[in-house]
Amino acid sequence: MNQQPHFFFAVRIPEETKRIMKNHLEKLQETLPFSRWVHPMDLHITLAFLGAAEPEKLKLAETYVKEALHSEESFTLKINKLGFFGKEDSPRVFWADTENSEELINSRKKVFQACLKAGFVLETRPFRPHITLARKWKGTGEFQTDLLNVWHGLQPEPLPFQAKDVVVYQTHLNQTPKYEAVTIFPLKS
Template sequence: MEQQSHYFFAVKLPEDIKQIMKSHMGTMKESIPFSRWVHYLDLHITLAFLGAATKEKLSNADNYVKQALEDVKAFTLNIDHLGFFGKEDSPRVFWAATMESLELNDIRNKVFSACEQAGFQLESRPFRPHITLARKWGRETPFHGGLLQVWEEIQSQPLSFQASEVVLYQTRVHQSPKYETLKIYPLQ
């Protein structure tokens, strides 16, 4: 049975930042054993997860997002901490996150609204921008935290980059990397 593709809009990380994060993830794998680590080429910050979609709805979303981002300028983001979602002793998602950014929140709101205008029903949870690094705690022994210390050991200062593209990705579950770029929306 073939699995249905899913689609989402995200801020693309530049290639040099993906390479640095690849190195950091290699270091962290030794002390933070999660079962599934994300391929470094799949690193991104999700703005709106669409799920499965028809060509027509995707086309509408493309048009509305293009309009919404017409005058948006590129901006700087700073990756500065690690965290997790799920239970404290066995987290389900391990992530890196950026310092608070009004520009990132603004872009997310524009993309989110454009997708709703295109007919998508999106998650109503608050926006928690993050870069998923790994999933599923990989040990029977409880997770013990210490993530700030791990980040400080591998990166003594925030990791800065220019957020200059929003991308529409398609998920290819049985491939690695598994996110395929369908459309790029360059920021000015």
């Protein structure tokens, strides 16, 4: 059965930050047993998940996002801690967090509204910016939240990076890495 590709808008993580995170991920995998780790080239911050998208509707969303972001400037984000979604003893999603950023919130709001305007039905949960690192706890015991402190041993200071563009990614489930940037919206530098 041939699955339709899924699309989403995201802040792209720069290559140099992905290289640093690759080293961190290798060390995290030694102490945190999760079933599936994200390929370092797939690291991103999702702004709006579209799912399967008709080409015309996707193009319309891209047009609206381009208009919405035309005057937005690039901004600095800082990866500062680890967290998880799901049950405390058996997390479903393991992620890296960034320090609060009004620029990120504002960019997400513009992208989200543009996608709604194009006719997409989007997730209604509050926006919780994060960089997914792994999925599904598979440890022999319960997950211990103090394991999240391992980040500060790897990265004593927050890890800064410049958010320079918003990207439309297409998902290729049978490839690694599985996200392909199909459209890029550069932010002003």
